[in-house]
Amino acid sequence: MSKVLIVDDEPNILLSLEFLMKKQGYKVYIARDGAEAMDMIKEQEPEVVVLDIMMPEVDGYEVCSFIKNDDGLKHIKVIFLTAKTKPEDIEKGKEIGADAYMTKPFSTRNLMKKVKEILVA
């Protein structure tokens, strides 16, 4: 059973994604900010992290860099799920090693497909 971590500070996003992931049979973890997410990553080493960028204190970029700069963690796939839609934001996300980048409001169907793809790869 694949482990998926969902990181967002918006409760309704967490609620909806948790529902969808569980339905797909993933083990779902939840973090409400960047710091919590990093603890969770070290603890659980999930296969996929669905990561919001704009969070208070530690943001999504930092979390992603933290993952991709750690040899023990960099196998973890990162999917950015963010309201930041500007090309340079997407570019930055890719640069620091994100595996996918999706903008809000997103299609849940596409997201689920993407998670599945990434887990197969």
Add this chain to the structure above:
Amino acid sequence: MSTSLVLIASFTYLALLFLIAWWGEKRAKSGKSLVNNPYVYALSFTVFCTAWTYYGSVGRAATSGVDFLTTYIGPTLVAPLWWLVLRKIIQICKVQRITTIADLISSRYGKNVSLGGIVTIMSLFGIIPYIALQLKAIATSFNIITEGVSSNTLGNTSFFLQDTAFYVTIVLVVFTILFGTRTIIATDRHEGMVSVIAFESIIKLLAFLLIGVFVTFGLFDGLSDIFSKAAQNPELSKLFIMDDRGGNIKWLYMCLLSMLAIMFLPRQFQVAVVENARPWHLNRAMWMFPLYLLLINLFVIPIAFGGKLFFGDQPVDADTFVLSLPLSSNQTGLTLFAFIGGFSAATSMIIVSSMALSFMFSNNLLMPLLLLNNRFKNRYQHQLGNILIYGRRLSIFFILLFAYIYNKTISSQYSLVSTGLTSFVAIAQFAPAILGGIYWKQGHKNGALVGILAGFVLWFFLLIVPALIEVGLIDASVQQQGLWGASWLRPQQFLGLTNLDPISHALFWSMFFNILCYVGISYLSRASVEEHTQAEIFVNIHKYSNLEESGMIWTGIAYTADLTKTVVNFLGEERAQQALEEFSQKFGHQWKKKPQADTQLVTYLERLLASTIGAAAARLMIASVASDEEISNQEVLQLVRESQELKLLNEQLKKQSEELETTGEQLKEANQQLIKTDHLKNEFISTVTHEMRTPLTSIRAFSEILADNPDLEEDEKVHFLETIIKETNRMERLINQVLDLERFASGQQRLNLQTLDINKILQEAIDSVQQVIQENNINLKVNFASDLALISGDADRLMQVVLNLLSNAIKFSKSNAGEITVTSFQEVAFVRVEVIDNGKGIKKELHQLIFEKFYQDEDQNIRKPKGSGLGLAISKTIIDYHQGSIWVDSEPEKPTKFCFRLPIIST
């Protein structure tokens, strides 16, 4: 004394003068000028003291007492005025490159040819006898010293080749030509000549003082001895008393006459104006020259009385006492020195006068006449420069020749003094035109012309005719019965005026008609353009102190090539090239490229020519190569007005451009402000869309879940649908907030002001969220101060603020253990409201940011917590509109306190 000794002395002295002049020129060329100092300048003024002063004063004192002093009191009295009058004339002449009195007058009155010519002719008539007088003094003194005191035959009858005066004249001609006409440009200073004048002034003063000391202390036993002896002499004792029959009025006229002479005699003009190196030198001359006059007059009366007492009944002319006293005492050395003193007084006058007259003659008579003749001009245009300089040299020769002939024929009948005074009266005729010209703009050419002519005619009739009668050239009946038998036309009782001595009489009438004509006709005449311009420049010279500004307004067409050729004709290739180079340095080289000369070049070249051939001739010369269109007075006035308007316009433009510059800067600032605002606006839009994406994302996510999962549990379905509805409300709220902010920002939002009790609003707000509070298990404490002052505010808007603060508090207070406190209390001029929750607290860095409309400043890392929305931004706007303030007081992990205060209604 032997003739050869005197001859050797005389010609040695003359040789010495040549040497000094040569040395002066040499020093000037090497830049170590001898004469460029105020002392030499002051000494050169003493060219005023001629042989007349040297010999004649004593003669006059011996016959009419202190009368002789008037000639020196006048200049002394007028000296302080030089600072006003003479300095102004110097300024004018420097600017206009004027070199003679005739030039000055002709320049002022529109560069009029006839006026310059008449002044020249008058000067020649007036001054040649005066020069003759000097020659006579030299001849007489020579005869006395060689043939003895009682010799009265003099040189008059001797053949001119045996006459010493003739040879002296020739030497002086050579000297003057050498040192007076060395260069063609008359404005150049003649340093060698001035050195000689200064040297001679010292010689004549020393000689006279020495004779005075010799007579007073050698022949007599001091001043008291002479005066007491003279008092006992019945003839001399009369001289102590001033003549009371018209004596006072005579003094007045004599002083006046000499005042005018000291300024307007051609030779005085030459040394004072043309040879002036620095205007401030005048300052020194103003007191040094009167001092010199005092010294040279110190021993006049002692010598006069001494001579009378010494010679007694012997027929010795008092005019010769200076010479005859040491001669009769067998003081050979002293006699020779006395002779040299008189010689120097005479020669310096002759040199300067003949030079000044030759300039006048060549520039104001010869050149204009030649240039008016087109055939001549065309034929000899390449020799004009040579013609000018040889004309000048020849004129010196002829002036001195005429003076010599006059001396041989007419002057023997006349005393030294009366010839001098006659000359003064002639010169005085220029005074109205000059003084009027430099102070009175309306002074007109016609007035000057008629005035001077009238004065000249009267001078001739009242002073020269009697002299001619005396020598038998005119029938004596004119003297007794008057011209054509009309008794009111008697030269010495003109219009029935008696009781005046001839000189005062002539001065009175000539000046009376001169001034009358000058003023009267000037009033009746209208000035031409040229004259108008000149009048303006002369009267207001201080405004035109630099050459270029004082240009004539030029409307004609002149070709540069023609103009430069003309200048070359006069100045020669080298000087002309040099002058044009100077012009280029001042105004740039553009003129060379333009075929037509501009006003600047024309004016410059005309002035350049004026300094060589005089203003009137220069005008003629320029006019002949340029087609000068006559322009009317009206046009000139128009031009002047236009140029004034242009100047004004220019100033306005300058002001405007300065204003534009400021405006530009303001615009730049405003633009930057706009850019900033635009940037902010973009930030705002991205913030708002961001804010909207969050609820929209939830709505979409839950809708998709509901659509994709028809098999959902009923309560799950309801929960998701409820969430969708809540998120939709959130969107709506957000939209309203944006609209609110927009309304405030655009000024459309108005406050509906009422008198309010803030507690009521707080209570109402709490009531409306009561249910939510209870649902969230929040412990709400309320602490309202009673009897709060009233405020003026918009109830709905303030309610919005309080609700926003409360909903934030509800949202952020500790879940399940939430605590909210709402308090109100009175400050001095405000009521204050605080909403306190027990949430996580807010970092200091965010305290300001949370009231902003944006998430984050792009360059800053600090960001506003997501979902805090625009509520606080709107609250701040509303409180600001109420002249209140809103802020947060919080630290992480401590209670968060939102506060606002509103001003109370002042009672």
